[in-house]
Amino acid sequence: MTIAFEDFIPQLSIDCVIFGYQERKLKVLGTELAFGEGLWALPGGFIQQEESIDEAAQRILEERTGLTNIYLDQFKVFGAAKRSHANYLGANNPLESGAITQLNLSANDVNWLNSRFVSICYYALVDINTVSLRTSALDLNISWLDIHHLPHMILDHAEMVPAALETLRQNLDQKLIAFELLPETFTMRELQELYEAIFEKEFPRNNFQKKILDLNVLERLEKKFTGAANKAPYLYRFKRLV
Amino acid sequence: MTIAFEDFIPQLSIDCVIFGYQERKLKVLGTELAFGEGLWALPGGFIQQEESIDEAAQRILEERTGLTNIYLDQFKVFGAAKRSHANYLGANNPLESGAITQLNLSANDVNWLNSRFVSICYYALVDINTVSLRTSALDLNISWLDIHHLPHMILDHAEMVPAALETLRQNLDQKLIAFELLPETFTMRELQELYEAIFEKEFPRNNFQKKILDLNVLERLEKKFTGAANKAPYLYRFKRLV
Numbered sequence: 001m002t003i004a005f006e007d008f009i010p011q012l013s014i015d016c017v018i019f020g021y022q023e024r025k026l027k028v029l030g031t032e033l034a035f036g037e038g039l040w041a042l043p044g045g046f047i048q049q050e051e052s053i054d055e056a057a058q059r060i061l062e063e064r065t066g067l068t069n070i071y072l073d074q075f076k077v078f079g080a081a082k083r084s085h086a087n088y089l090g091a092n093n094p095l096e097s098g099a100i101t102q103l104n105l106s107a108n109d110v111n112w113l114n115s116r117f118v119s120i121c122y123y124a125l126v127d128i129n130t131v132s133l134r135t136s137a138l139d140l141n142i143s144w145l146d147i148h149h150l151p152h153m154i155l156d157h158a159e160m161v162p163a164a165l166e167t168l169r170q171n172l173d174q175k176l177i178a179f180e181l182l183p184e185t186f187t188m189r190e191l192q193e194l195y196e197a198i199f200e201k202e203f204p205r206n207n208f209q210k211k212i213l214d215l216n217v218l219e220r221l222e223k224k225f226t227g228a229a230n231k232a233p234y235l236y237r238f239k240r241l242v
Numbered sequence: 243m244t245i246a247f248e249d250f251i252p253q254l255s256i257d258c259v260i261f262g263y264q265e266r267k268l269k270v271l272g273t274e275l276a277f278g279e280g281l282w283a284l285p286g287g288f289i290q291q292e293e294s295i296d297e298a299a300q301r302i303l304e305e306r307t308g309l310t311n312i313y314l315d316q317f318k319v320f321g322a323a324k325r326s327h328a329n330y331l332g333a334n335n336p337l338e339s340g341a342i343t344q345l346n347l348s349a350n351d352v353n354w355l356n357s358r359f360v361s362i363c364y365y366a367l368v369d370i371n372t373v374s375l376r377t378s379a380l381d382l383n384i385s386w387l388d389i390h391h392l393p394h395m396i397l398d399h400a401e402m403v404p405a406a407l408e409t410l411r412q413n414l415d416q417k418l419i420a421f422e423l424l425p426e427t428f429t430m431r432e433l434q435e436l437y438e439a440i441f442e443k444e445f446p447r448n449n450f451q452k453k454i455l456d457l458n459v460l461e462r463l464e465k466k467f468t469g470a471a472n473k474a475p476y477l478y479r480f481k482r483l484v
Contacts, residue, residue: 009253012360053321053360077316077362079295118254118295118362120319 003105003137005112008046013119014057015044015157016072017164018065020128020144021181026197027128027144028161029064033154034140035103036094040151042160043142044119057122064142066132071180072124075167078156079118086114088155103138119155123164125180169199179238187224187233188212245347245379247354250288255361256299257286257399258314259406260307262370262386263423268439269370269386270403271306275396276382277345278336282393284402285384286361299364306384308374313422314366317409320398321360328356330397345380361397365406367422411441421480429466429475430454 018029033039045060047053054072062068085095095110105113133142145151147165150158172178178194192208212218219239223232260271275281287302289295296314304310327337337352347355375384387393389407392400414420420436434450454460461481465474 009358009360011251012254047321047360049358050323052323053319055323074319077295077319079289079362081292081294081297116251116291118251118289120321120360 003109005109007048009049010112011115011117013044013046013117014053014060015042015078015119015121015160016057016061017042017075017121017123017160018061019123019125019164019168019181020131021194021197022128022144024193024197026147026165028147028150029133030143030145030151030153031064031135031139032141034138036154037140038152039094039154040145040157041154042157045136053120061124063136064134065126066134067126067130070124070126071177072122073167073171074120075123076121076160076163077118078121078160080156082116083118083155084114084116085154121160121164123167125168125177127181127183129183165198172198185221185235185237187235189233191236245351247288247351249290251291252354253357253359255286255288255359256295256302257284257320257361257363257402258299258303259284259317259363259365259402260303261365261367261406261410261423262373263436263439264370264386266435266439268389268407270389270392271375272385272387272393272395273306273377273381274383276380278396279382280394281336281396282387282399283396284399287378295362303366305378306376307368308376309368309372312366312368313419314364315409315413316362317365318363318402318405319360320363320402322398324358325360325397326356326358327396363402363406365409367410367419369423369425371425407440414440427463427477427479429477431475433478
């Protein structure tokens with residue numbers, strides 16, 4: 001593998017907190033790094049000189065998920081003074097040894113990767129069923145991680161997840177983005193379970209239903225087929241504005 | 243003047259939307275650039291290799307306002323692909339001519355300044371009466387600008403002001419930061435006028451007063467001395483948590 005680092009802005013990276021929802025739990029996408037077994041990271045990358053930062057984030061996401069045009073928002077820049085692999089990993093820095101052999105990097109490339117980076121963080125919401133996970137050249141594995149039991153993450157990546165979750169919670173009322181995490185149609189119970197997974201608390205059923213219906217953003221469809229017709233819940237769909 | 247550009251992260255800048263409040267109007271601090279008369283900018287600068295991005299923002303603000311420890315928050319990163327002075331100013335780019343002579347820059351320095359920059363934007367709220375404006379080596383003038391009548395601004399700086407205002411409005415309820423714009427004590431009417439200046443609409447007086455008092459964040463002090471004792475309004479102070 002050869003990466004032409006001179007095509008990218010130095011010392012500036014993008015990292016993505018990609019939320020999915022599965023088995024009533026909020027998950028986040030992580031990659032195990034090719035140059036350091038057991039070292040995990042959020043899906044990230046660098047910014048080409050000829051692309052905008054938003055285009056870079058979309059490209060990085062597409063590389064790992066196959067998805068285009070997904071909901072993506074900047075939420076924070078991480079820029080501590082000593083934010084480098086060299087500083088965080090110290091004597092155990094696999095970039096010094098593993099990367100040179102496994103990734104076929106030059107000494108210049110390793111210096112580039114070991115320098116201080118400022119990272120622009122985005123968060124994304126995806127319907128987990130539509131994602132085709134793929135590893136990039138820098139990844140050994142890619143998988144959905146439990147947000148409360150993250151493996152060993154590089155740099156400050158473990159801090160990015162709760163920061164993204166806080167932004168998601170703040171934005172949820174105003175931006176009605178939770179629907180991005182669900183399939184096209186869903187029951188009221190499924191929607192409530194999603195909100196409960198995000199806020200980590202229970203909502204009274206009647207209040208929740210009234211609050212959501214009052215927003216006037218849901219379209220009610222036919223009843224879900226369950227076999228027992230009279231107890232079947234209605235399916236809903238989010239009224240898309242465009 | 244000599245700036246040692248090699249001490250800074252290349253292609254990455256910080257720009258600050260500094261809000262003040264004066265004569266019932268929201269103002270923003272701007273600087274006229276030393277290398278281009280009539281060209282204005284938001285107070286900005288670069289990030290030293292040895293400082294965090296938040297430290298850089300505080301330093302940049304202190305250089306222009308004399309203030310330390312002021313309320314400062316990241317709100318957006320501007321990162322269009324062609325975001326450079328060379329691209330925005332074209333043939334009239336005073337960096338090519340004016341800067342070399344007036345600022346005593348080398349050709350390398352000019353190339354550094356003309357490259358594509360990604361800018362991390364912060365907004366700050368200051369009590370305009372406590373500020374001592376100072377120009378930096380890059381500024382010809384510095385002054386408070388009417389947010390609705392900005393002069394000719396470099397790059398996308400004119401877009402940063404409404405983006406910061408939108409964030410300020412969104413954050414105002416949750417973070418109770420409006421008090422940063424006021425002197426230590428104020429009347430209820432003065433507080434309402436500030437909110438009206440920020441949101442650009444009028445609030446019914448009784449509703450506003452009830453809403454603010456219900457937040458339980460104000461401490462009522464003695465009446466303001468006006469000469470006419472029975473009509474004098476109460477003064478309030480924000481209960482600081484620390």
